[in-house]
Amino acid sequence: MHESVTLDQAIAYLNELVALDAYAVSELLETRVACNAALAEHPTAQVMEWEGTYRIGLMGVLNGLFGVNEHDWGPITFSWQAGKVLRFMRTGSVPVEVFTQPHEVDEQGRRPLAERPKEG
Secondary structure (H helix, E strand, O other): OOOOOOHHHHHHHHHHHHHHHHHHHHHHHHOEEEEOHHHHOOOOOOEEEEOOEEEEEHHHHHHHHHOOOOOOOOOEEEEEEOOEEEEEEEOOOOOOHHHHOOOOOOOOOOOOOOOOOOOO
């Protein structure tokens, strides 16, 4: 059991999971659940509002654990291509413009996921 985990250890762990199953991690990243205003007002949890409903996902929880920077961004981000996560990294290690480009989303505000290749 680990009593404390650094930001870099958490990122390394997340990248291990991506190497094992990027499709599962991608789906987790795109899953957001409805939450109440009290959670949405938490000072570090990363909550989005979509069509009048507050929602939180895995990144919102993880980034909330490690806090936010002066721009209210969490310290962990990830690169995404063709519907799946490629890797996790520290926020600020890629230009902000990457995160402000419009992208296609579904009715719950999620990006389309890549289809998992059939095994066997």
